Amino acid sequence: MTVLILAEHDNSELKRATMHSVTAALLISEDVHILVAGNDAGPVVKTASEIQGVTKVLYANNSAYEHGLAENVAPILVSLGDSYSHIMATATTFGKNVMPRVAALLDVAQLSDISSIIDQETFSRPTYAGNVITTVKSTDKIKVITVRATAFEAAIVGDQTAPTEEVKGNEDTGLSVFKKLEVSASERPELTSADIIVSGGRGMQSGENFVLVEAVADRLGAAIGASRAAVDSGFVPNDYQVGQTGKVVAPTLYLAVGISGAIQHLAGMKDSKFIAAINKDEEAPIFQVADYGLVADLFKVLPELAEELDKRGLSKT
Amino acid sequence: MKLLVAVKRTIDYNVKIRVKSDNTDVDMANVKMAMNPFCEIAVEEAVRMKESGLAEDVIAVSAGPDQVQETLRTALAMGADRGIHIKTDIELQPLAIAKLLKAIVDIEQPEVVILGKQAIDDDSNQTGQMLAALLNWSQATFASNIVLSDGNAEVTREVDGGLETISVKLPAVITTDLRLNEPRYASLPNIMKAKKKAIDIKSPDELSVDVEPRLITLKVEEPPKRESGVIVESVTELLDKLQNEAKVI
Ligand SMILES: Cc1cc2nc3c(=O)[nH]c(=O)nc-3n(C[C@H](O)[C@H](O)[C@H](O)COP(=O)(O)OP(=O)(O)OC[C@H]3O[C@@H](n4cnc5c(N)ncnc54)[C@H](O)[C@@H]3O)c2cc1C
Numbered sequence A: 001m002t003v004l005i006l007a008e009h010d011n012s013e014l015k016r017a018t019m020h021s022v023t024a025a026l027l028i029s030e031d032v033h034i035l036v037a038g039n040d041a042g043p044v045v046k047t048a049s050e051i052q053g054v055t056k057v058l059y060a061n062n063s064a065y066e067h068g069l070a071e072n073v074a075p076i077l078v079s080l081g082d083s084y085s086h087i088m089a090t091a092t093t094f095g096k097n098v099m100p101r102v103a104a105l106l107d108v109a110q111l112s113d114i115s116s117i118i119d120q121e122t123f124s125r126p127t128y129a130g131n132v133i134t135t136v137k138s139t140d141k142i143k144v145i146t147v148r149a150t151a152f153e154a155a156i157v158g159d160q161t162a163p164t165e166e167v168k169g170n171e172d173t174g175l176s177v178f179k180k181l182e183v184s185a186s187e188r189p190e191l192t193s194a195d196i197i198v199s200g201g202r203g204m205q206s207g208e209n210f211v212l213v214e215a216v217a218d219r220l221g222a223a224i225g226a227s228r229a230a231v232d233s234g235f236v237p238n239d240y241q242v243g244q245t246g247k248v249v250a251p252t253l254y255l256a257v258g259i260s261g262a263i264q265h266l267a268g269m270k271d272s273k274f275i276a277a278i279n280k281d282e283e284a285p286i287f288q289v290a291d292y293g294l295v296a297d298l299f300k301v302l303p304e305l306a307e308e309l310d311k312r313g314l315s316k317t
Numbered sequence B: 001m002k003l004l005v006a007v008k009r010t011i012d013y014n015v016k017i018r019v020k021s022d023n024t025d026v027d028m029a030n031v032k033m034a035m036n037p038f039c040e041i042a043v044e045e046a047v048r049m050k051e052s053g054l055a056e057d058v059i060a061v062s063a064g065p066d067q068v069q070e071t072l073r074t075a076l077a078m079g080a081d082r083g084i085h086i087k088t089d090i091e092l093q094p095l096a097i098a099k100l101l102k103a104i105v106d107i108e109q110p111e112v113v114i115l116g117k118q119a120i121d122d123d124s125n126q127t128g129q130m131l132a133a134l135l136n137w138s139q140a141t142f143a144s145n146i147v148l149s150d151g152n153a154e155v156t157r158e159v160d161g162g163l164e165t166i167s168v169k170l171p172a173v174i175t176t177d178l179r180l181n182e183p184r185y186a187s188l189p190n191i192m193k194a195k196k197k198a199i200d201i202k203s204p205d206e207l208s209v210d211v212e213p214r215l216i217t218l219k220v221e222e223p224p225k226r227e228s229g230v231i232v233e234s235v236t237e238l239l240d241k242l243q244n245e246a247k248v249i
């Protein structure tokens, strides 16, 4: 029984997301391989080989893999698939895009977004926006899985090196062509790996008002998140969205500001260690999941919060 | 151009989900059902393509028991031209649905198939990608903008790092994200008109598709509840708690 993990990367850096799949894979087998399908992705291969617990790195080097297009990446996983009992990737937009294509080509079901592993063929996963945990057993020969990052710690990079094997890749299918990636540049920590997140909702009223959130986030060294309403209203970019259909996060502290706490939002953050909420409506559902609730006008208390952090010498800036 | 839209009937997104006491399933008795929100976005997009003259024929497909015809009627009221109901009472999983949809694609030969990115009940986020695989077509998932041109579609995708734009060769499978459009409400005259539109009924057998579930559900349960916390009176008290009790700042 050997697990193959599809690495997520940009040809120069291995994404932290992949580390979470390694931890999940090690709960299934002691033999865990990572596939790096990339274009001159040497540094990625190096990091992958140093992850604790990884026993082999497969490297498929071809320009077809440069942008991680599903049509190009799926065939290599399919050709390697028969040697593995499980094929995994983390449930990021990359993993969600590629893995079902692999599963269908192997004629097996996919287990999406697993949050716990019962045994080698039985897994739990959240459904209905996290209101339900469903435990399913797979009857397929190969289990194709995406892993919920927040449910498994990130594996760490150690000082050992697993062997690397070059594998023959496939050519570009030509079915789709990458045009561009517009990244929302930010100096702040990445949402899915941040220790503290400050999120703003519709209550912020405008994009400009997010400076109030930024002031607090910067002092805490926090990432910034948002509700769907804040994203749809154009206050912040789409990749800030936390929730059922956005990002799933589980920081040590999640501070929700002007967010009502709809189930679709809670689905993305209710596994945070501590939740604090600021909302002027004491009936807001967010208070049902918050460890600490402050019923107040955010426009008054966010500046106070920033000031008080400075006063207590807690500011990181 | 012919467009195919796959629509799923799901529990309405506003409904509070309850699990049956024997932990076998979610309680569906007397629960309000609706079209999966991402499928509404898919129908809206297809209808707009038709309205702008890019497409002539919009076919809505849904698989499931008799009640899915209500969902198909909603799609028809929004502007789809006709419906296909793949009738079965068996539990359908994404791979089976993708196979059924492939069989319909083989018959209808559309140039674009639009699906929701995710069904809000099973939260699988699989069917579109699987369909693209089975057809050996290009796929553009999580679309927030689609520009159709001759033989290609330029699609902007909502990805973790921002917005990615790809150009896919037609025929293609596209799955919708939330910000692609705002679905319309069907007007009363259109709801009346939709009653006269045709819904074709097919069975998995007729389409020679094996829909046997591959995943066996062992247990359905509610997640552990969070203990409800305390209401603090001021910013100072909030910081005291975060600093001294939670020790997170
Ligand atoms: C298919 C589907 C998927 C979805 N996916 C997601 C998702 O992934 N993530 C997500 O977040 N949502 C998602 N939603 C949307 C979700 O249902 C809610 O509509 C959304 O989360 C509401 O955002 P909000 O809390 O910012 O806005 P609202 O619900 O409007 O809440 C605003 C809050 O701000 C408070 N407020 C206003 N002014 C102030 C002030 N001055 N001071 C303090 N408080 C103030 C109000 O009391 C209110 O509670 C989805 C919905 C659907 C149908």
Ligand SMILES: Nc1ncnc2c1ncn2[C@@H]1O[C@H](COP(=O)(O)O)[C@@H](O)[C@H]1O
Pocket (backbone or CB within 6 Å): B006, B007, B008, B009, B036, B038, B039, B042, B061, B062, B063, B064, B092, B094, B097, B114, B115, B116, B117, B118, B119, B120, B122, B123, B124, B125, B126, B127, B128
């Ligand atoms: N029973 C069904 N009938 C028609 N389309 C479906 C069905 N189930 C899923 N789909 C389509 O597949 C999309 C993604 O569903 P899923 O992969 O289950 O998250 C949905 O938004 C629909 O477009």
